[in-house]
Amino acid sequence: MSIWNYVVTAHKPTNVTHSCVGNFTNPHDINLIIAPMTNSAKTSLVCKRSGLIRSIAEPMEKTVYTTKVLRNGNIAKLQAGYLFPEIGRRRSAHMQKYPDANVISLGIGDTTEPIPEVITSAMAQRAQALSTIEGYSGYGAEQGEKVLRAALARTFYGDFGIKDTDIFVSDGAKCDISRLQLVFGSNVTIAVQDPSYPAYVDSSVIVGQTGSFEKDVQKYGKIEYMKCLPENDFFPDLLSVPRTDIIFFCSPNNPTGAAATRKQMKELVAFAKANGSIIIYDSAYAIYMSDDNPKSIYEIPGAREVAIETASFSKYAGFTGVRLGWTVVPDELRFSDGFPVANDFNRIMCTCFNGASNIAQAGGLACLSPEGLKAMYGVVEFYKENTKIIVDTFTSLGFQVYGGRNAPYVWVRFPGRKSWDIFAEILEKAHIVTTPGSGFGPGGEGFIRVSAFGHRENIVEAARRLKSLYK
Amino acid sequence: MSIWNYVVTAHKPTNVTHSCVGNFTNPHDINLIIAPMTNSAKTSLVCKRSGLIRSIAEPMEKTVYTTKVLRNGNIAKLQAGYLFPEIGRRRSAHMQKYPDANVISLGIGDTTEPIPEVITSAMAQRAQALSTIEGYSGYGAEQGEKVLRAALARTFYGDFGIKDTDIFVSDGAKCDISRLQLVFGSNVTIAVQDPSYPAYVDSSVIVGQTGSFEKDVQKYGKIEYMKCLPENDFFPDLLSVPRTDIIFFCSPNNPTGAAATRKQMKELVAFAKANGSIIIYDSAYAIYMSDDNPKSIYEIPGAREVAIETASFSKYAGFTGVRLGWTVVPDELRFSDGFPVANDFNRIMCTCFNGASNIAQAGGLACLSPEGLKAMYGVVEFYKENTKIIVDTFTSLGFQVYGGRNAPYVWVRFPGRKSWDIFAEILEKAHIVTTPGSGFGPGGEGFIRVSAFGHRENIVEAARRLKSLYK
CATH class of the missing domain: 3.40.640.10 (Type I PLP-dependent aspartate aminotransferase-like (Major domain))
Incomplete structure (x- = not known):
C-alpha cells in the first residue's frame, strides 16, 4: 500500500473554499479530512455529490511545507465549529440560495435595537x-x-x-x-x-x-x-x-x-x-x-x-x-x-x-x-414584549413552549424530531434562522431556541410565517 | 510540632491590604505566605519592619471556609505579579511616601499624547x-x-x-x-x-x-x-x-x-x-x-x-x-x-x-x-524626539546606551549592579519610574529600560534630574 500526498480543495455550495493537505492512500479518504474542515460530514457529502471536490494527485513534498509542530490534541477534540459561527455560515448559504428572501434572524441572540x-x-x-x-x-x-x-x-x-x-x-x-x-x-x-x-x-x-x-x-x-x-x-x-x-x-x-x-x-x-x-x-x-x-x-x-x-x-x-x-x-x-x-x-x-x-x-x-438605567430597562422591556409574541405564537400552534418569562429565549419542543432538521425546515420554508437545541448539548435534542432579539416588524412577520408553516 | 491555622493580614505602606490564610508552625513563617501575595519578599520585610503585620492566632476551621478545588499548579509556579502592575504598586508606594514629589513615569511604556x-x-x-x-x-x-x-x-x-x-x-x-x-x-x-x-x-x-x-x-x-x-x-x-x-x-x-x-x-x-x-x-x-x-x-x-x-x-x-x-x-x-x-x-x-x-x-x-496615517506618524515622530533626548542624556553621562534608534525604549547598562537597585535608586533620588531590566529575564540584569513615552516637559525634566543624579 503506497501513501500519497494530495492537495485537496473543496468548494462548498456557499462558494466558501476550503483547502487542506494530507496523506491519503485513496482519494475517497479525502472525506476524512474535508469533514473536520467544513465542520460537518453532511457538508462534505454534499460537496461530493456536487462533484466539486477536486483532488490533485501530485506528490506535494515540494509544494507544501509543513512545520514539525504537533497540532494541539485538545483543540482537535472539538467536534465542529463554535455553534454560532456555524449558524452564520448556514444563514449565508441560505441567502445565497434565496437572494430575494427576507431572512429573519432569531438565531444567534444578537441585539438589534439602538443603544439609548x-x-x-x-x-x-x-x-x-x-x-x-x-x-x-x-x-x-x-x-x-x-x-x-x-x-x-x-x-x-x-x-x-x-x-x-x-x-x-x-x-x-x-x-x-x-x-x-x-x-x-x-x-x-x-x-x-x-x-x-x-x-x-x-x-x-x-x-x-x-x-x-x-x-x-x-x-x-x-x-x-x-x-x-x-x-x-x-x-x-x-x-x-x-x-x-x-x-x-x-x-x-x-x-x-x-x-x-x-x-x-x-x-x-x-x-x-x-x-x-x-x-x-x-x-x-x-x-x-x-x-x-x-x-x-x-x-x-x-x-x-x-x-x-x-x-x-x-x-x-x-x-x-x-x-x-x-x-x-x-x-x-x-x-x-x-x-x-x-x-x-x-x-x-x-x-x-x-x-x-x-x-x-x-x-x-x-x-x-x-x-441610563431607565433607558436600559426600556429596551429590555421592548425585547420582553417580543418574547411574549413568540411565546403566544408557538402556544397558539399547540407546541410545548418553555422559557420566555425570565429570559429573551423561547424553547420549543418538537417531540421525536431532530433539532437540525427543525432548524433546516424553518429556515427553508419560513426563511427564519433559529438555533437547533442539540447545539447546546444532547439534552437539547428535539428543541429549538428562538431568540426574541429583533425589530418588532420582523418578530411580527416571523410569527405570521410560523403560523402559516405550522397551522 | 503542631501546625496552626492563622489568618494573616498585612498592611503595606500604600494602605493596600493583603490578607491570606495558611498553615504555619510559627508566626515567622507568615513571610512565606505574605511574600507571594505582595509579590515581593522586599515588600514583606518592609511590612515586618513597620510592625504592621498582625497575626491572629485563632484556629480558623470554623472561621474560613475553603473549597476542595486544588489551586492550578501552573499558576502557582509564577514567581511574582506581572511586571507592570508590580511597578505600578511601587510607584504608588513612592507617591505615598513623597506626596509632594512630581513623579515622572518612564516605566510601563504607557502612551501620553492625545490621539489625533x-x-x-x-x-x-x-x-x-x-x-x-x-x-x-x-x-x-x-x-x-x-x-x-x-x-x-x-x-x-x-x-x-x-x-x-x-x-x-x-x-x-x-x-x-x-x-x-x-x-x-x-x-x-x-x-x-x-x-x-x-x-x-x-x-x-x-x-x-x-x-x-x-x-x-x-x-x-x-x-x-x-x-x-x-x-x-x-x-x-x-x-x-x-x-x-x-x-x-x-x-x-x-x-x-x-x-x-x-x-x-x-x-x-x-x-x-x-x-x-x-x-x-x-x-x-x-x-x-x-x-x-x-x-x-x-x-x-x-x-x-x-x-x-x-x-x-x-x-x-x-x-x-x-x-x-x-x-x-x-x-x-x-x-x-x-x-x-x-x-x-x-x-x-x-x-x-x-x-x-x-x-x-x-x-x-x-x-x-x-x-490618519499622517497624524499617527506625527505622534510617533514626537516620541522619537523624546527618545533622542533620553539617549543623549545617558550617553553624555558616560553610560553604555542601547536601543532608541528603532524603538521608543532606551536600554542602559549599569555594570555590576542589580536592576531593582538601580530602579529603586532612580525612583528614590530622582522620582523617576523606570523598568528594571531583570524583570524581562535574567539577561536583563544590570540594565534598566527607560521608556520615551511622556510629555516633552517631563522628558526634559527627567533628563535634568538624571544629569544631576549621575553627574
Whole structure:
C-alpha cells in the first residue's frame, strides 16, 4: 500500500473554499479530512455529490511545507465549529440560495435595537476627549476603572456583601469564561447544565479538562452533563449528580429560558458547599427576570464562599458589539489550600488581558446612571414584549413552549424530531434562522431556541410565517 | 510540632491590604505566605519592619471556609505579579511616601499624547451612530470587520502576500499572545529572547509548557532563553540554540530596543524552517524603525510558512486604553499533519473571544486613512524626539546606551549592579519610574529600560534630574 500526498480543495455550495493537505492512500479518504474542515460530514457529502471536490494527485513534498509542530490534541477534540459561527455560515448559504428572501434572524441572540442616546453620548464624549491632553488616558487598570467597579457593586450587589474590589470589568462574559478556565487549569472536573451555552464545554475541551467526544452519547468524556428537561423543571436532580470541582450554572438559562427559584438556588449552593465545589454562575440574562427569583447568586447566604458570577452589558444595553462585561470573584472564595481564587483570577487578567476599552467603560458607567438605567430597562422591556409574541405564537400552534418569562429565549419542543432538521425546515420554508437545541448539548435534542432579539416588524412577520408553516 | 491555622493580614505602606490564610508552625513563617501575595519578599520585610503585620492566632476551621478545588499548579509556579502592575504598586508606594514629589513615569511604556482628532472623531461618530437604527450594530465578526482587515493587509503587508483573511483583529497583542498559547497547548516547547517582554514566558507558564522556576538561574525549566546582549549584537547565536516548537521573537525588541537586520531575520526564518519551528514575531514597535530593517517578518521570503506576526495600535496611535491590535496567521502555516494553524486560531478567536469593540475598530480604520496615517506618524515622530533626548542624556553621562534608534525604549547598562537597585535608586533620588531590566529575564540584569513615552516637559525634566543624579 503506497501513501500519497494530495492537495485537496473543496468548494462548498456557499462558494466558501476550503483547502487542506494530507496523506491519503485513496482519494475517497479525502472525506476524512474535508469533514473536520467544513465542520460537518453532511457538508462534505454534499460537496461530493456536487462533484466539486477536486483532488490533485501530485506528490506535494515540494509544494507544501509543513512545520514539525504537533497540532494541539485538545483543540482537535472539538467536534465542529463554535455553534454560532456555524449558524452564520448556514444563514449565508441560505441567502445565497434565496437572494430575494427576507431572512429573519432569531438565531444567534444578537441585539438589534439602538443603544439609548444617554449611553452612546457618554461613549462619544469619552472618545472625543481622548484627543485632548486633559481627556487622554492610556493603559487603564486591568481590573477596570474604580468608579465603574464601584457602580457595578452598588447597582447589582448592594445588599449582598460584594465589594468593589471583588468585581473585575472585562470585554465580555464569554471571554471571562475562558479566562476562568485558565485559572482552574486542566486538572479540574466540571459539570454543566444540559443543555447549556456552548462556551462552557468548548473552553473546557480547549484547556484539556475533558476526554474525547463520544459520538454515541454526544458528550465529551469527563464532563458531567446535568440533564435539564421540562420533566425536572429544568433543574438538575442534585442527588444523582456526582461531585465535580466546577459547576457551570446559567440562570436565567441560555437556551431554555428557565430561571432557578430561590429554593433551587439554595439547594445548589448547599450542594456546592457540601462538595467543596465552585459554582460559575452566569447571570447574563438576569435583567430579563419577570418572576420573583434571585437575580444574583449572592442573594443566597454563603454563596460568596462557593461562587463566581459572570455578567455582561451585551443583553442589558445592546453592547454585543461594544464589548463590556464583568465577573465577580469574592475574596471569600478559596482554593483547598486557603489561597484566594481572586488572586489567581487577577493574575490572569493582568497577564492575558489588558483591560476593557476605556470608551466602552464610559458607556458602562452611563448605563448605571439613573437615566441610563431607565433607558436600559426600556429596551429590555421592548425585547420582553417580543418574547411574549413568540411565546403566544408557538402556544397558539399547540407546541410545548418553555422559557420566555425570565429570559429573551423561547424553547420549543418538537417531540421525536431532530433539532437540525427543525432548524433546516424553518429556515427553508419560513426563511427564519433559529438555533437547533442539540447545539447546546444532547439534552437539547428535539428543541429549538428562538431568540426574541429583533425589530418588532420582523418578530411580527416571523410569527405570521410560523403560523402559516405550522397551522 | 503542631501546625496552626492563622489568618494573616498585612498592611503595606500604600494602605493596600493583603490578607491570606495558611498553615504555619510559627508566626515567622507568615513571610512565606505574605511574600507571594505582595509579590515581593522586599515588600514583606518592609511590612515586618513597620510592625504592621498582625497575626491572629485563632484556629480558623470554623472561621474560613475553603473549597476542595486544588489551586492550578501552573499558576502557582509564577514567581511574582506581572511586571507592570508590580511597578505600578511601587510607584504608588513612592507617591505615598513623597506626596509632594512630581513623579515622572518612564516605566510601563504607557502612551501620553492625545490621539489625533481625525481618529477620535471617527470613534465618537461610530459611538453616536449606535443610537440610531441605521448605525446600530451588534455582534461583529470575531475576526474583525472586513474593511479593517483589508486596510491592515493593504497598509502593512501590501507586497508580502498577506491576504485580508490572514488577519485577525483583536483587543491587543498581549491578549493574542495568550490566545496563541491556547492554540498550541501545553505540549509544545518554546524559546524566548532573553531579555524579552514578560507576557511570552508568563503565558507559557500558565498554559503548562514549562517546568518550575529555578531560582539559581532565574529561569523556568523547559524554556529556552536565547541570550541577547550587546556582546552578540542582541541577536541570538542560533548555532547554539536547540530546536523548540515555538520561537517568540520581538523586533524592534522590547525591552532592548534592538531591531533585527534583514540578514539576521533571514537567518531566523531559515533556522525556523530547518527545525520546523513556528516563529511568533511581535512587531508592536515596527513603526518606530529608523534604520532600514524589515518592519514585518513577511518581508523575508518563506516567512509565511513559519511565522505568525502580532501587532497593535497601542504604540502606533496611543490606543493603550482604547484596545485594538491584530495578529497575522498566514494560511500557508501548517502543523506537522498539514492542518492550517489559522483554522485553530480562528476556533480560539470564536470560542474564547467575541471580537474587538466596534468603536475601537472604527478608530483603527481611521488610523489607516491618509489623514490618519499622517497624524499617527506625527505622534510617533514626537516620541522619537523624546527618545533622542533620553539617549543623549545617558550617553553624555558616560553610560553604555542601547536601543532608541528603532524603538521608543532606551536600554542602559549599569555594570555590576542589580536592576531593582538601580530602579529603586532612580525612583528614590530622582522620582523617576523606570523598568528594571531583570524583570524581562535574567539577561536583563544590570540594565534598566527607560521608556520615551511622556510629555516633552517631563522628558526634559527627567533628563535634568538624571544629569544631576549621575553627574
